[in-house]
Amino acid sequence: xxxxxxxxxxxxxxxxxLGLLSTAKELARITDGPNKKLPTLRGKxxxxxxxxxxxxxxxxxxxxxxxxxxxxINFSAKGSSVSKGExxxxxxxxxxxxxxxxxxxxxxxxxAAKRLADTQWISATVINAGDxxxxxxxQALLDAFTIKEHLRAxxxxxxxxxxxxxxxxxxxxxxxxxVLLLDKLGxxxxxxxxxxxxxxxxxxxxxxxSYNLDDVIDKCDVIMMxxxxxxxxxxxxxPTEREYAxxxxxxxxxxxxxxxxxxxxxxxxxxxxxxxxxDSADDVRSVVVDQVKNGVSVRxxxxxxxxxxxxxxxxxxxxx
Ligand code: CP
Numbered sequence: 122x123x124x125x126x127x128x129x130x131x132x133x134x135x136x137x138x139l140g141l142l143s144t145a146k147e148l149a150r151i152t153d154g155p156n157k158k159l160p161t162l163r164g165k166x167x168x169x170x171x172x173x174x175x176x177x178x179x180x181x182x183x184x185x186x187x188x189x190x191x192x193x194i195n196f197s198a199k200g201s202s203v204s205k206g207e208x209x210x211x212x213x214x215x216x217x218x219x220x221x222x223x224x225x226x227x228x229x230x231x232x233a234a235k236r237l238a239d240t241q242w243i244s245a246t247v248i249n250a251g252d253x254x255x256x257x258x259x260q261a262l263l264d265a266f267t268i269k270e271h272l273r274a275x276x277x278x279x280x281x282x283x284x285x286x287x288x289x290x291x292x293x294x295x296x297x298x299x300v301l302l303l304d305k306l307g308x309x310x311x312x313x314x315x316x317x318x319x320x321x322x323x324x325x326x327x328x329x330x331s332y333n334l335d336d337v338i339d340k341c342d343v344i345m346m347x348x349x350x351x352x353x354x355x356x357x358x359x360p361t362e363r364e365y366a367x368x369x370x371x372x373x374x375x376x377x378x379x380x381x382x383x384x385x386x387x388x389x390x391x392x393x394x395x396x397x398x399x400d401s402a403d404d405v406r407s408v409v410v411d412q413v414k415n416g417v418s419v420r421x422x423x424x425x426x427x428x429x430x431x432x433x434x435x436x437x438x439x440x441x
Pocket of ligand 1: 174175176178179251260388389390
């Protein structure tokens with residue numbers, strides 16, 4: 122990686138991104154076997170610094186770190202001295218004083234992870250686990266890994282794969298990171314959303330834009346449904362949830378028009394009945410559970426690369 126931090130997908134070249142996916146695949150092969158734990162990061166401490174709620178990202182970073190034998194400290198802003206007004210700087214320095222080698226940060230403010238990495242507040246490696254509406258690079262990596270495993274396992278990259286990303290693009294750090302990474306890896310991306318849920322400047326993104334899901338549903342290889350982020354909406358972005366579901370939701374009628382080889386993705390948490398119907402979420406083409414599983418291997422690869430773990434003997438599942 123170009124730096125010792127991972128803040129944005131833009132920190133990665135195409136070769137580095139593909140290298141991470143390849144390392145993740147090797148790690149998955151090892152940890153799918155009887156020997157789930159590697160001694161690679163023994164003696165390292167990793168802090169999960171979460172100022173926003175999370176299920177998948179926090180737990181998978183914790184699992185990834187433990188599988189590499191690192192020590193893990195979980196910090197949640199709820200119930201901490203943040204509620205007494207303690208700043209990001211003081212919180213981070215407190216955790217650094219306890220010996221953190223890496224800080225995995227999720228924060229509601231776009232740019233929080235970069236600020237932590239750019240200032241001299243702490244010397245630890247910083248990994249962005251989602252900052253406001255900006256980026257979520259490890260989600261994009263696990264999504265690319267999942268797409269590659271299902272559709273391009275033996276190919277160099279994702280050339281020729283058509284990915285349609287549907288929904289609340291405006292508030293989605295997942296969409297931004299995915300667009301950047303999928304484009305880097307050669308995929309074609311179409312965004313589908315009401316005009317109110319597209320960011321200013323989307324015309325500069327390397328994507329096609331459509332306002333009509335029915336125009337593209339039968340042409341894509343991947344359909345990625347995004348959560349409607351009601352908690353980030355101060356205004357009314359669509360008339361009613363029912364109207365949104367009717368125009369932009371993945372329902373049984375649209376599901377029947379998807380290619381038989383297409384895959385259905387969602388980063389979670391899902392609003393079943395709003396952006397995705399229960400039968401779509403549970404369809405045989407849904408890879409939502411795979412995304413979660415792959416998140417562990419991809420985050421292991423990121424921690425391994427950034428913290429300079431000892432080389433792995435893939436055959437033996439042991440340190441060389
Ligand atoms: N996809 C994702 O970031 O999920 P969590 O909010 O549960 O971490």
